[in-house]
């Protein structure tokens with residue numbers, strides 16, 4: 488008989504949810520489930536790529552702490568994600584805080600290892616620099632992927648202080664490197680001042696379509712999600728969520744806040760509307776708990792990661808049924 492491995496969160500009716508060290512959603516650690524998971528949740532404590540307030544290195548653990556209140560059944564997607572698939576917390580990637588190039592290599596190697604094990608990757612924390620190595624790893628496995636990018640910012644700028652790897656530049660590098668399918672690139676939640684109109688011209692030339700924050704308000708999450716689903720089709724999809732896509736009222740704990748953002752309700756509803764998309768991996772970046780209050784930001788982030796892991800778990804279950 489194969490040994491019965493733990494699966495799913497600690498039972499919060501038996502062990503108080505505030506007890507013990509935090510893993511995402513009180514899930515087992517990867518080493519407790521024999522080192523194999525369908526979805527690996529990984530922290531990325533790295534924030535050397537930021538242009539303004541630092542602190543996103545602490546985002547992953549803040550999200551884990553705030554995720555203690557998540558429950559096993561997700562009514563919005565009518566799914567029990569942690570029963571559908573083995574979802575485990577794989578700990579943190581030890582990225583060098585003093586050397587961005589080396590950190591980018593380390594994140595890529597760690598992501599390669601997770602994807603090679605057959606798992607989908609859900610990363611928590613870090614600044615947006617890390618999307619580049621994560622996309623490299625995903626493209627190595629799946630080929631160029633569709634990208635759905637939630638952010639106040641384009642993050643397709645060229646360099647800062649001459650540096651190529653920063654939190655404002657990952658998606659330009661990703662396009663240059665050919666890791667993205669340029670027929671299916673979307674930003675959602677864009678707003679705020681830019682350096683000049685060329686920012687938008689460059690971005691459009693790279694192939695990005697933009698759903699602004701005001702578009703989401705005017706058209707509503709259902710219509711936006713439908714348009715995104717049509718653009719993505721059946722391509723392998725990577726979702727990158729910069730928590731500053733939310734209004735600072737919904738996510739004060741972040742490094743480059745911009746007024747006029749999405750509500751957490753709008754973000755969660757758009758994500759739920761992606762059901763059926765081939766979500767292969769996702770990141771959730773730019774949570775900087777030092778500027779947070781009452782865990783407003785990390786609670787929103789924990790629910791965002793919950794919707795994303797639910798989408799992935801449903802995909803895992805569907806793929807299992809088909810085979």
Ligand SMILES: N=C(N)NCCCC(=O)O
Nearest residue numbers: 538615640654655743773
């Ligand atoms: N990726 C984030 N959060 N911010 C990018 C802002 C780049 C700038 O300082 O213009």
Ligand SMILES: [Zn+2]
Nearest residue numbers: 639640729731
């Ligand atoms: Zn941003």
Ligand SMILES: [Zn+2]
Nearest residue numbers: 615638642729
């Ligand atoms: Zn960003």
